Amino acid sequence: MPGWRLYQILIILGLIALAWLFKALTEPKLQNWARAREGWPKWRLRLLVQVRRRMLLVWFSLLAGLVYIVMQHVTWPSRSYLIGLAATLSTVWLSIGLAAQLVRNRSLRNILRWFLWIYATLYFLNALDEITAFLDRLAIEFGETRVSALSVISALVILGILLAGARLLTRMFTANVRKNRDISPSMQELTTKGVQLLLYGLAIYIGAQAIGFDLTGLAFLYGIIGVGLGFGLQKVVSNLVSGLIILLDKSIKPGDVISLGDTFGWIDSLSARYVSVVTREGLEYLIPNEDLIANQVVNWTHSNQLVRLDIYFGTAYDDDPHKVRALAIEAASGVKRVLVQPNTPVCHIVGFGDSSVDYILRFWIGDPTAGLTNVRGNVYLALWDIFKENNISIPFPQREVRTLNDPEADGPAHVITSDGATG
Template sequence: MVALLSIFKNIQLQTPSDPPSPADSPNSLDVDSLKQSAFSYGQQALEWVNAELLHTSTLIQFATILGVLVLGIILSPLVKNWISAGLSKLPENVSRNISGPILQIVRPLLWLAGLFIALPTLEGMGYPTSFVRLASSLALAWVIIRTATYIVPAEYRQATTWIAWGVAGLNAFGLLLPTLNWLDNNGFSFGDRLITLPFIFRAILFSALFLYGANWLSKRLRARIDTLPRVEPSIRALISNATHVGLFFAAVVLALSSLQIPLGGLAVLGGALGVGIGFGMQQIVANFISGIILLTDRSIKPDDVIEVDDTYGVVKSLGLRYASVVTRDGKEHLIPNEGLVTNKVVNWSYSDNRVRIKRRLRVEYETDLRTATDLVVQGAKKIDRVLKDPAPTCLVMEFGDEAVEIECRFWINDPQNGINNVGSAVMMSVWDLFKENGIDIPLRQEEILIQPGSVLEVKMAKE
């Protein structure tokens, strides 16, 4: 290995001792020098192959490595079956979680074990072990990379694997530290700092780790907060959103501190953000502050039934920017918090879930009004969703020009299940009772009065 590296080093460093003379033919000189250089390098490479690769000790190392590889391939299915049989005795959730990372490293573990056994054996026989050590280093790197990448999200595993193998290869050939030193000393200046490739890599790595950790912890804490007993839904939403924002802010601060970036520079960034907020983010800030107001004063809470303009539905969630309202037809409206604070909002379940619904009907003047109102009450009581307490009522509202108008009033305690549907059910029930008892609902009639001496014009028109 040392001889091979010296050959490449000589190739890079050798230069012609004397420049060609102008009197000489340039073409013949270049061809001759190239022939001599090629012959010299080829002779050195051939000597290295004869001395190193074709040496008996080297061939024994290659044969040992090949035997370990073949043996690992043959034994890995049997070992996997034994491990699977043992894992099947564990609880199903435990077995499912650990079987993947264990089974995928069985073969490289067998190779690593075989190479570790071969090392002292060859040393005891007096043979060199440089290639076997190199193979064992790569096998160990394989085991570590396979295990480490299993916990990395699937979309990042391929890139992580290639980077890890590059580092492992450089380390196996003893080139990792020189490469890192060269990269650390070469880059471009930004202020008083040298921006290098390792610095960029560390910045991406630390930022990804801290943000991923903050997101993971935020999900766990928010799920726990949502189950807190005796805490109002709006307070739970406020604590959950504050925890989410605080964790991500802490992740950013930790990432900057890990990269040794002075946090005092954030003051300049904060001033720039303040200017941007003042001119271009007014609506976002207004929605953010409105969201905090809604979460603290508890005027609108998750699971409340609200009506905003033409939107009627149940509040599914409250965020710092918008509220999610699901209507009866399954549409999810994202209403900005500012609109909920500044506009008129009907909260059907603000202090009580009970809601009174009114429906008007018309009956003829010949109808017995007491019988009609009793039938309306009976029809409302037949509907399951109508509350028995307070009981439904029916009132005579107006003696109109053509009919008597009466109004049915009844209560429900589940407005989230809809209002028009229960109103329609009550009207259908009343309609059936009216038909059974011979009560008619009058139609609108219009009378045309022709005064004496008036002229009535009649025109014939084709269709």
């Protein structure tokens, strides 16, 4: 039937069409303007992207609010009630959609956004009490516990809000702890993991209490879990306890260079169950915490970053050993990563071999995380160059073979080597 209710519906449909037209005209311009923003923080750019995606709601809220204000002054309030309700709902939906972006988890964000949309719609339609009573009647009772659909939905919303808040607080706390240079990396890991466990555990506990779930009735379940931990989860518990010990005694921390058996690399991260070790080849080993506690581990950077490396070489007996030692020290000192202070390179004679005088060259580096083989190779190359320049020879085994053939003898030829062996 014709009347103001029908007229308001037609006006709302017209406002939707007009908002769609304005969206089509302004969205490309807003996108080009956003791309030209340089130096803006990421949160502003994300907010601008979300506003661009909701341009239809933005324009409809503005147009509907403007028409509602005009009709309030021109006509009676009852003749603009539906338009005002549409303007209010669109504005609330827009606000909820933008505010939900604070939740980083996509699934949790979608659940929270849809729940708030439904709740706000029912609230402004004055249907919240009827729906609440209906959901409360949908209940299951076992013993003295009564769980209704309303309590489950409320608990899920509360749990989602608490988990989002726990996640936000954990990130803020972690960022502040990382900036504090007075706290060691191992204690930073221990503190952040403890706070994370506490906040998430508290959020789950409050969510369970919100639906009226009595956690004290789980004593029997706790006993079963304890037995399972004692028999089936020994390794898991051992790794967890070992990880806690590693964090407390600070024997291993992120950035340390370690050797465990044939594995050599640096600590990338510490977790509750394993330690991530990255090798020079780019391989990532996940070593259980228990192995680091029970086995012998070489930590090259435990107390400091200084590491001594040894190189063995030999020169001919005709070369002056005093000159060889001086040249070797000079060559090592000229390599970029080799330290000259406080520990200078040294070179010593370690023996007289069969064909060479044997030396050991010792030098120190302060950045083992940059690799050991490459700096050894650079020192060897420097030795080669400086020995070539100063006519220092590096001997290698040589053998002279002479063949003796007696033309009058019918027997086989004899082969005599330089060391006197015959064959």
